[in-house]
Amino acid sequence: MDPIKVIEIKKSVFADNDQDAALLRKELKGKGVYLLNLMSSPGSGKTTTLIKTIGLLKDSLRIAVMEADIDSDVDAVKIREATGIRSIQLHTGGMCHLDAEMTRQGLDNVDMENLDLVILENVGNLVCPAEFDTGAVCNAMILSVPEGDDKPLKYPLMFSVCDMVVINKMDVLPYFDFDLDKCKKYIRLRNPKAQVIPVCAKTGEGVDVFAAWLLEQVKSWKQQ
Amino acid sequence: MDPIKVIEIKKSVFADNDQDAALLRKELKGKGVYLLNLMSSPGSGKTTTLIKTIGLLKDSLRIAVMEADIDSDVDAVKIREATGIRSIQLHTGGMCHLDAEMTRQGLDNVDMENLDLVILENVGNLVCPAEFDTGAVCNAMILSVPEGDDKPLKYPLMFSVCDMVVINKMDVLPYFDFDLDKCKKYIRLRNPKAQVIPVCAKTGEGVDVFAAWLLEQVKSWKQQ
Numbered sequence: 215m216d217p218i219k220v221i222e223i224k225k226s227v228f229a230d231n232d233q234d235a236a237l238l239r240k241e242l243k244g245k246g247v248y249l250l251n252l253m254s255s256p257g258s259g260k261t262t263t264l265i266k267t268i269g270l271l272k273d274s275l276r277i278a279v280m281e282a283d284i285d286s287d288v289d290a291v292k293i294r295e296a297t298g299i300r301s302i303q304l305h306t307g308g309m310c311h312l313d314a315e316m317t318r319q320g321l322d323n324v325d326m327e328n329l330d331l332v333i334l335e336n337v338g339n340l341v342c343p344a345e346f347d348t349g350a351v352c353n354a355m356i357l358s359v360p361e362g363d364d365k366p367l368k369y370p371l372m373f374s375v376c377d378m379v380v381i382n383k384m385d386v387l388p389y390f391d392f393d394l395d396k397c398k399k400y401i402r403l404r405n406p407k408a409q410v411i412p413v414c415a416k417t418g419e420g421v422d423v424f425a426a427w428l429l430e431q432v433k434s435w436k437q438q
Numbered sequence: 439m440d441p442i443k444v445i446e447i448k449k450s451v452f453a454d455n456d457q458d459a460a461l462l463r464k465e466l467k468g469k470g471v472y473l474l475n476l477m478s479s480p481g482s483g484k485t486t487t488l489i490k491t492i493g494l495l496k497d498s499l500r501i502a503v504m505e506a507d508i509d510s511d512v513d514a515v516k517i518r519e520a521t522g523i524r525s526i527q528l529h530t531g532g533m534c535h536l537d538a539e540m541t542r543q544g545l546d547n548v549d550m551e552n553l554d555l556v557i558l559e560n561v562g563n564l565v566c567p568a569e570f571d572t573g574a575v576c577n578a579m580i581l582s583v584p585e586g587d588d589k590p591l592k593y594p595l596m597f598s599v600c601d602m603v604v605i606n607k608m609d610v611l612p613y614f615d616f617d618l619d620k621c622k623k624y625i626r627l628r629n630p631k632a633q634v635i636p637v638c639a640k641t642g643e644g645v646d647v648f649a650a651w652l653l654e655q656v657k658s659w660k661q662q
Contacts (some may be wrong), residue, residue, distance in 0.1 A: 256479045256564050256593060275536065282485025287589045308563035308595065310534065338592070339506065340564050341481050341534035360584035361481030367510045368562070369480060371532065386613050420571065421654065 219302045220287055221323050224316075231346055233312035233436040238321075248331045248432040249317075250352035253372065255365075256338030258358035261289045262415040263424070264333060265296040270425040271369030272299060275330040275432060280304055280320040282312050282337050290333065300324060311342035314349040320333070331432050339364070344372040351435055354378035359392045366400035373404035380424055385414040443526045444511055445547050450567065450618030456568055458497040459538035462545075472656040473541075473556050477596065479589075480562030482582035483606040486515045486639040487648070488557060489520040490493040496523060498553040499656060504528055506536050506546040506561050523648055524548060535566035535587050538573040555656050564589065578602035587621035590628050597628035602635070604648055605651035609638040 225244075235434050243247050261281075268277055278300040281289040290303035297311065304320045318332060326331060334350060336343045355376040357365055360383060366373040373379065379401050381394065398410050411427065413420030456549075458574050460477050485505075493499055504525040505513040514527035528544045530536065531637065541558060548556060558574060561569045579600040581589055584607060590597040597603065603625050605618065620636050637644030 242449075254587055255481065255562075257582075278584075283592055285594050286588075287590060288591060308565075308569070310563075327518050337565065339478075339534075339563055341532075341561065342566060345532070358584065361479075361584065361612070362514060364510075365480055367512060368507055370509050386584070386610060389610050389613060 219323060220253070220305055221302060221320055222305050222307060224254070224319065231313045231315070233258050235347035235349040238314050239351065240353065244332055244369065245326050246436055247326050247329050247404070247436050249348070249350040250273055250331065250333045250428065251336055251348045251353045252333055253336045253340075253343045253353065254338060254356040254374065255340050255358070255361055258338070258356045258361060259415045260338070261292055263356060263373055263380060263382060263421065264335060265293060265415065266415055266418050266421040267425045267428065268297040268299055270422060271331070271429055272297060276334065277331045278302070278324040278329050278334065279333045280324065281335045282306055282320075283328050284308055286354050306337060310332055311346050311350050312336055312339055313346040317348040317350070330436070331428075340372045344369075344375050352377060352431060354380065356380045357397070357421040358383040358392050359387055363392045363394070363397035363400065364403050366397070370404050373401055373408070375403065377407060378409050378427065381410060381412040382415050383418060384412045408431065443539040443542055444529055445526060446531060448622050449660055450619065455539070455641045456538045459571035459573040462538050462598045465572070466575065469550050470660055471550050471553050472572040472659050473572070474555065474557045474579070474652065475560055475572045476557055477560045477564075477567045477577065477600065478562060478580040479582070479646065482562070482580045483587060483639045484559050484562070484580055485516055487604060487606060487645065488559065489517060489578060490642050490645040491525055491649045491652065494518070494646060496521060496526060497655055500552055501557065502526070502548040502553050502554045503557045503559065504548065505559045506530055506544075508561065510530055526588070529576050530561060534561055534563050535570050536572050537558055537570040541572040541574070542606040548662050554660070555652070562595045563577065564593040567621055568593075568599050576601060576655060579605050580604045581621070583611055583616045587616050587618070587624065590621070590624035597625055597632070600629065601631060602633050602651065605634060605641050607638040608636045609641060609645065625626055
């Protein structure tokens, strides 16, 4: 296989990120490409969840993944090896988030004309990525059971900007003090319309529910 | 009990954080107060580890804790209720890290004249806090087993600036693909002098090793 394409992202020079994000969203709409911005803490299982999700969707949608990381290309390699789909690595050069212009630098390196869905796996961070509109059609996040059910109280903005919260690592629930009902209550305090889907990315349990939601999102958005 | 003191941290106006951090360190030295900056991802167990550590050290050292969070005071309350020691909450107002001036704003609210050790529990974030010298005498971090053994590859700066890495949640090792030897190797790639201590904060196992290290650190620093 070819080596993974690694894009060294440059810091944005644009002052108005919101304007740039709106412009990018309009452009994506024109091309019929749905961009999902997936966020989480380090190690909550974004890559594993994506691999299982793509496995379920790749016959229905043309998908590419942009993996944002400060360093390394382990995730982009993993995604491509496991799913065979196009996957590029965005190196943020130490930056803790992606904004719309940085996202565009990534999109310039995927073949948007022949795609239905691009998934941006943002930098593992519950703080900064929430502050920047990437231009994505939708923000989703993963919270894993070992992180604790109190995270919506401590990282309010992240939960406010995400309309989909996947709760991962449900298989280890017996070993942690994690109250799913309490967590759902905290999430809805931050975002009353947020949907919550419990999954276990390792075994694949529940990922079909997330995949079905995403497929429906992409289809209805293309028809709008 | 009195309500927890919550300090709303203001953004720094100082341009030279390194200079400010060096100044703060000098001042701490003059007062004989050791400042430990403890960092990690959200939910890796900083607060639980601290509670167990303080339980082992509070008869030997006069300790205060500063809990930095974007919102809420759950951690400061937990620390005080569990240990009885002085604990204040620093609200960063959405900011993803603390710098030296922000740390000083916290220290102005603890009684430094009557303390040996102040522990700063930084914002849960593996990216930004690593970029700012807080003025602490030492940086330590916690990586928990569920986050994965590849984190030193993905968050290099954090591991480079920490001389102590506590590996927490060792009790759930059987349920995760986490290779401790591989993780130690990756950590030492980033920082050859880093010490690694595996613990389980929930049961307390291994925390005595971390507490003994910290006690020795504080004592030898006071004697220098």
